[in-house]
Amino acid sequence: MASNRPAQPTSFAPNDIQTFGYSRGDDEGPWEEWNPTADSVAPVRGRHRVSKQRGGGLARSSTVLGVGVLAAVGAGGIATAAPGKPPVSISLPDLSSVTQSAKALISDGGSSAPKGSSTPLTGAGLTNADAAQGNADAGEALRARIIEQAESQQDQVDRAAQTAAETAAAKKAVALAAEQQDKAEAEVAADKKKADAEAKQKAEAARLAELAKSYSLPTSSYTLTSRFGDAGSMWSSGYHTGLDFAAPTGTLIKAIHSGTVKEAGWAGAYGYRTILTLDDGTELWFCHQSSISVSVGQKVATGDVIGRVGATGNVTGPHLHLEVHPGGGDAIDPMAWLHSKGINP
Numbered sequence: 001m002a003s004n005r006p007a008q009p010t011s012f013a014p015n016d017i018q019t020f021g022y023s024r025g026d027d028e029g030p031w032e033e034w035n036p037t038a039d040s041v042a043p044v045r046g047r048h049r050v051s052k053q054r055g056g057g058l059a060r061s062s063t064v065l066g067v068g069v070l071a072a073v074g075a076g077g078i079a080t081a082a083p084g085k086p087p088v089s090i091s092l093p094d095l096s097s098v099t100q101s102a103k104a105l106i107s108d109g110g111s112s113a114p115k116g117s118s119t120p121l122t123g124a125g126l127t128n129a130d131a132a133q134g135n136a137d138a139g140e141a142l143r144a145r146i147i148e149q150a151e152s153q154q155d156q157v158d159r160a161a162q163t164a165a166e167t168a169a170a171k172k173a174v175a176l177a178a179e180q181q182d183k184a185e186a187e188v189a190a191d192k193k194k195a196d197a198e199a200k201q202k203a204e205a206a207r208l209a210e211l212a213k214s215y216s217l218p219t220s221s222y223t224l225t226s227r228f229g230d231a232g233s234m235w236s237s238g239y240h241t242g243l244d245f246a247a248p249t250g251t252l253i254k255a256i257h258s259g260t261v262k263e264a265g266w267a268g269a270y271g272y273r274t275i276l277t278l279d280d281g282t283e284l285w286f287c288h289q290s291s292i293s294v295s296v297g298q299k300v301a302t303g304d305v306i307g308r309v310g311a312t313g314n315v316t317g318p319h320l321h322l323e324v325h326p327g328g329g330d331a332i333d334p335m336a337w338l339h340s341k342g343i344n345p
Helices: 061-075 094-111 128-132 138-213 334-340
Strands: 241-244 252-254 261-268 272-276 281-292 307-309 319-325
Touching: 261 281, 272 307, 319 334
Parallel strands: none
Antiparallel strands: 241 319, 252 307, 261 272, 272 281, 281 307, 281 319
16 A cells, blocks of 8 residues: 655544545645545555655654544544545543542542642551551651651750759769768867867866876975076086076975985085985986085975075076986976976976
């Protein structure tokens, strides 16, 4: 079957298939009207020739058929052939059913619904938990999960901050309690130390008071002048080795404590001197006396008269020079020794 080049249609009827005329050009004669039938549109089996397209017409007769079909569909009717030819029925799907199917597809599981629609466009990604919460839209469900996760993370941060604050407060409370306990313990220790010191002081005072009963001052009506350790050229050692009680000549000198007279007589720069040895071995030197009232080996008691104040020896005036030699050794400060015995000159 030879290929034909269709001529341009001059008119188009909505309910009829337009009859087209064909021409081969100057070298070909006119053609008869072409009405498509089932036999005429069936493909020719075997080898066939496609004619070269000319002018601005359609390439093949099947294209003409397509144009006719479109015209018939657009008019909503069935194509009819020209008078004298039987009509060809063309079956097309019902567009309303296609529209309903598309709507059902969109409603059942398509993409997201348009803005403002209450019908979700997709259910992809929805979990059972989302469905249980009433979420039917994957986007809303994802948004809800993101918000829930953010709130959960924020809750974790808040709980961690609260825990840290509670821990810090607990540590602070423990530290404060420990500080208060230490302070209380320190106060108790201080009070105890103070009480112990006061008790010790009282005990010492009681001891000294009792001890003082067995000790007494060496003289009366006196004035303390030179003290132990005072420097001066008047003393051979370069410093004063005793405690001076200045008093008028003839003032009584008494035994400070009970003991035994070791020496009683002249002693050079010390003038007339009496050495009394106590029970613990301590030696008391009474110097510059005007007179001596005891003898060597004599035992005396506290307060017994042993001599009188004078100005014998290396002196500048009448006074009692008292020295203390523990164990008969080097001299110590008589003031400190007297205090240790409860005596306060």
